[in-house]
Amino acid sequence: MAEIETEAPPVGEEVHMPEHSLIPLVNAVGVTLAIVGITLSLTVTVIGGVIFIASLVAWIRAVSHEMSELPLDHSSH
16 A cells, blocks of 8 residues: 655745844833833933833844845735
8 A cells, every 4th residue: 555645835935933032021121120210210210211222222133134034025914
């Protein structure tokens, strides 16, 4: 008895999963410090704001780099 191939060809494109990152967590810590710092002190607010802005820039750069590595025919719907 001959074996029948049960492997189907791939359908559509592969699912793209983003890389693991701590940047969103750092971003959340920064905004939390900035908000809590409003009631505590200006220093905590400034530190939180700096962490927030720096992590936001890093996050945007990481996403831009990741998007540039996608296939050219990839469409975002």
